[in-house]
Amino acid sequence: MALTKLLGKNYKWWYIIWFSITRESVGFKGFIVYQFSNIVRILTTVYIWYLANADTFTISYLLLGQIYKSIVENTYYFRISDLIYTSTISSDLLQPKPFLFTQFVKSIGARIVKNIYFVFGAVVGVLIASLTFAPVQLSFANLFLLILMVPISFTLNFILGALVGCIAFFVRDRRDYEGYRNSYEAILFAISGVAIPLYKFPFWLFKILEFLPTAWIIHHPMQIYLGKYNTNQTILVFLGGLTWCIVLYILAKIIFKLGLKRNESVGL
């Protein structure tokens, strides 16, 4: 009640977050078991790099990148495509709140519980790897900057997910949409830095990849954390991230409107 009074008419945003947390807390056992796959994936990826005689910097980039990825994980494309295909999006659109922003707030609540599980799995995986074959280079100097990057990476993940999910407006069959979703996941796997640090790609490709929004999901945060950037470069990375958030948000709004128009134009 105190919170209701304190937050006033903004209480609804807190309520949305809290509701999403409660909803996502079910299926606890399954999620714990699921973390086993997360651990196996981390260990396998890093072991390949270990066999490839990777240096401590690369190992740290990959292992800590996995923890960071778990914190900012946001697979919103599942939710929005589901809303579109089941037409339940209509009831969300009837509400007097901005759709994308409301969805963003909901996704914060939804991801808090899930991402805690993911972080737990990632930390266990990283601990096993670092205590056996792949020592990690820890640095607390840039930890604060890394924490500041979290909202940017999370938002970018959400907006990219929304853009991918909006494909559902234009692809009528769900199976076809699944193909696009799988491809997006594969692209993200290849170019976000989760499996291969971007600087390991050929130089010309690296120069392109580091300017794409996907680089702000793991690559730039890890470069900041591992002290690869000076103050100016760090500021530029933050500004770049914010710019991508704005540009992609506008783009998502346009595509969402176009998709909605396409659905509404024949009353379906």
Added chain:
Amino acid sequence: MMLKKLLGRNYKWWYLVKYNFDVNSSGAFSLVIAQLSIILNTLTLTYVWAIGQASAAVFTYLLLGRIYRGLIESFGATNISQKIITGGISKDLILPQSYFKIDFFNTLGERFVHNPINVTAYIFAAIVAFNTFATFYNSDPIKILLLILFVPISFYIFYILNFIFGLSAFFFKDPRNFNRSYQSFIALHAVLTGLYIPLDKLSLPFIENTPFAYILHQPMQIYLGKYTTNQTIQVFLGGLAWCLVLYILAKIVFKLGLKKNESVGL
């Protein structure tokens, strides 16, 4: 736009016709698009080995291994778990044929459609990799024949391992718990078969004797000429033995699961 103007408010009927045509002709396109993700994933994971300057044998193991695995893969655990969870299995149990046989032949037919499509994607990825950053290990043509002879063994082991895991749905109360456990099984399965790392690089000798190794690792070792004639015969016999052991295990788990379900009348 022209059509919209021409048909006016009747445009919706045209739209419905077009919409249903698209719905019923789709699925094929998704398969093509899904192949892109297979190609990209294969290239990404193999590229890591290229950075580490792996040998031609490693690249061949990984890329040819994926093609081989694409040929024999079958993920039937989801089907059987669905049947168990929804109770649809009762309908199959009424039929006067062995449930095991029905499921196996259903899977076989299903994989005849899906596997060649996946194999095409793996072949495409291998061609790209071998022409850019990977090197191919040329082996004796007779080894290809041995590899083909091994296909039924690998297929059956892949199938029965999935089938056994699918039967675990008898013991899960919540389908979400099953689905997430299955994700873990798939991750472990990939590692234990040698999909990401050749098993001989793991320095865990026992890993080469598990049934998982007969899905990809052992066939690739045969192809790469790592075994003598005697060892090759032993691998074939080992594969057959695992087929038998897993079949018996599947029967036991199936009976136990069924008993558990029946005892409370579910």
